Amino acid sequence: MRNDYDFAVLGGGLVGAATAYGLAKLGLKVLMLDEGDVAKRASRGNFALVWVQNKGLGMPAYATWTRRSSDAWVPFARELEDTAGFAIHHRRTGGYHLALTEDELARRAAMIARLHNQPGVAPSEVEVLDGDEIRRRLPEAGPEVAGGTFCPLDGDVNSLKLFRALHEGFARLGGTYRSEAMVDVIEPGAGGFALSTQAGRFSADRIVLAAGLGNARLGAMVGMTVPVRPVRGQLIVTEKTAPFLDAPVSTVRQTDEGGVMVGDSQEEADSYDGMRQGVMAVMADRAVRMFPRLGRLNVVRTWSALRVMSPDGFPIYDESPVHPGCFVATCHSGVTLAAAHAALFAPAIAAGSPPSEFDDFSLRRFHVSAAA
């Protein structure tokens, strides 16, 4: 039996759209299946950093993977803009993390040092800067800033434009997108996979589970236990402001449109809508202490979203041992890793099973720890 599609990607957020875009770019016939308008989409709640400096303590392969994505971002952004037809404002300006006390700074510096002391991690390019140096480089930084770290590899992007560009690019490459098409049942067969969805039945030779927290439910249908849990992040955005910050700070950035975003909290929580006013207060308080003149800005919106967190916090890439041709991709850095998903992960699964470089990200690492 001939299937409708070469690949079906289950999930239309940043991970799904980047993977689907990458597959379509290879000339494959690709279907992207998405939820409806009110999806609990992590892609709508990200902080839009393309970030390297603190990624990978505990898993050297993740440090390497993040760095490769950061490198891949430069050509990827150019090519995506050409395909989609509009700018997504990716910049690799280098990025800062600011500390408000000497103690915070010391802990940050020690963490970065530990990360780079791991075997197999590239030497650190991170600079540790004192408060005066930060104020020299970021003139709006206030007197309470004790110092910070700077990594030249860091940057950011307009994540909403990235999201739209992936969808626009996917459509222009001939991909098929269906919304209001949440997958109810996956039926693996000898010749591929049949998918029952809200929007009807589809079939594909191979499938990718990229449904964020929904991967736990979908994985169970194809013999994979995908241990993901929600971790809530809250965000604040202000009215459009004249440019004041040329490079992103890990918790404060300015978009190309002018809005100032303040992030990013982390708490164990499963309510997508729920927000804690106190958490907002801490975020706002820290942002104003970092950049005192932000205090007068009007906040236009605050919101929360759920990160897709694995037990060790690192991404999951794997193929079902029971049903080859069914892949899973899950992470909480859909922006940073978008280039890797489109330019590295998609070609790897299109060519067959994930190569050994993905071994560290396999679900098998959780089985081992469960047995121990």
Next chain:
Amino acid sequence: MFQRLPDIRGDALSFTIDGKAAQARAGETVASALLLAGVETCRTTPVSGAPRAPYCLMGVCFECLVTIDGRGNQQGCLVTVQDGMRVETQIGRGKRELGR
């Protein structure tokens, strides 16, 4: 233009619009006072730079944003004009400036 009806009375007060002296009546909002002083376009947008004027006068549309006593992006229709108030239009300054 907008004009008060001839038999309307009220306490006059003075304020400034972009540094120039203007008159209003006590109880009027900043947005009304601007319109009655013949100032219609109060800002240009932060997106395209298009001119905008007060539209709903009831706090909903955010078109009447002006700088009041040095503070930017205030809803003129929700602020009562005061004697000595400094009102600045935001023409050519679509985006909020830090410190204002």
Next chain:
Amino acid sequence: MIELGQVAHLDASYDLVVIGAGPAGLACAAQASAGGARTLLVDENAAPGGQIYRSVGATPLRARRDILGADYWTGEELASSFAASGAAYLAGATVWQVSPEREIGLSKDGSARLIDARHVVMATGALERPFPIPGWTQPGVMTAGAAQILLKTAGATATGRVVLAGSGPLLWLIAAQSLAAGRSFSAILDTTPKANWTAALAHLPSFLASPYLAKGLKLLRRVRREIAVVSGVTALEAEGDGRLERVRYVAGGETRTIGADHLFLHQGVTPNVNMASAAGCELVWDDLQLCWRPKADAWGRTSVPGIAVAGDGAGIAGAEAAALRGSLAALDALDALGLLPGDEKTRRAAPLRKTLARYDRGRGFLDALYRPAKSFRTADGDTIACRCEEVTGGQIRAAVADLHVAGPNQLKSFLRCGMGPCQGRLCGLTVSETIADARGVSPADVGYYRLRSPVKPITLAEIATLDQTEADVKAVARG
């Protein structure tokens, strides 16, 4: 009434917090307070009255009571009953948050405060239905309601060539009030679809029995005698180069242009649902009134326990009905707070419901007659739908056609519509209806923006002053 000057004077909690000092809010707060509930009424404006009775205690038209008409002055009694009550009153304040747990975030003069309420009644009123025509963002174009607010609050009217365009009872009232003030219009461009008469006739018998008929006829006669009315207008455009210069319109298949210094637009009012929606209250699509309203029972109780809606914010029914619905919400609040014995609530509600029914009778006719045409409710081509982010109807339709956008929230991610300071109040209906039109489905299937606090602006510095727990700090400042 005990007027509070600043948020620092608020108690940490109230039995009842009423939001909005229009007819519903005033009636609700006065009665709840009289019934023994510790009540706070919060309002954005400087004085009570809402929009319908705006400035009723302070208007410069006090010496010219004829201009605004007798209906306006009935607001005086509501305002004075409230003034005589024991309720606390915070004017000139914004409510930027109501959480489902009834934690209320308020701000006044740059200071923010969180307080708790055992019961909340949102009486946030109505706003004018968006009227997305080409050129409607230009200076010189305002809502007709804005023109009326200028009259009520400053005793002022527009001069020069003034065109009034649109449909609905308020359009005729505003025209009559201007005439009474001695100012006229160049033309009234009536966009009421002629076909609406057929649908409206079915409701005629009940309309004849309602209090609206006599009022309406008097208004229409007066206005038609003195102002040129063009009926059956099917297209409108505000033309000009940086400012309104002309209005182009189509009537009877013919295109005409008239010079204009001012264009006032109006095509009915719709519930202001942002606060209720952000509090988690379920919204329903009202296909008769073509708007979203909070799902609510006969007492105004929403899907969120302890949060009720009253007045036009709960569904358009007019000022008299709003006050009655405010009273019903007060009775329900008193009952829920344990301040009414036995079935006192039902007993006291009965006469209110009887009067309410009289006003309800006329609504069907008005809703059917003044149902705006789809071409005036949706946006197309270069016409701006979202004024804040300057998103056009054409962009919305392209996103539906090319990217298969199903609803306003995915659209928001893609085009930023609804992300500006007005929080979708001026584009929400247009966006839902335009997507629905492009997809060929009902707005009910398309949905509305998911709204989040702050529903009104608050500064970063104000948020920074709110209480922080150790757990809050840990969630943000990580090593």
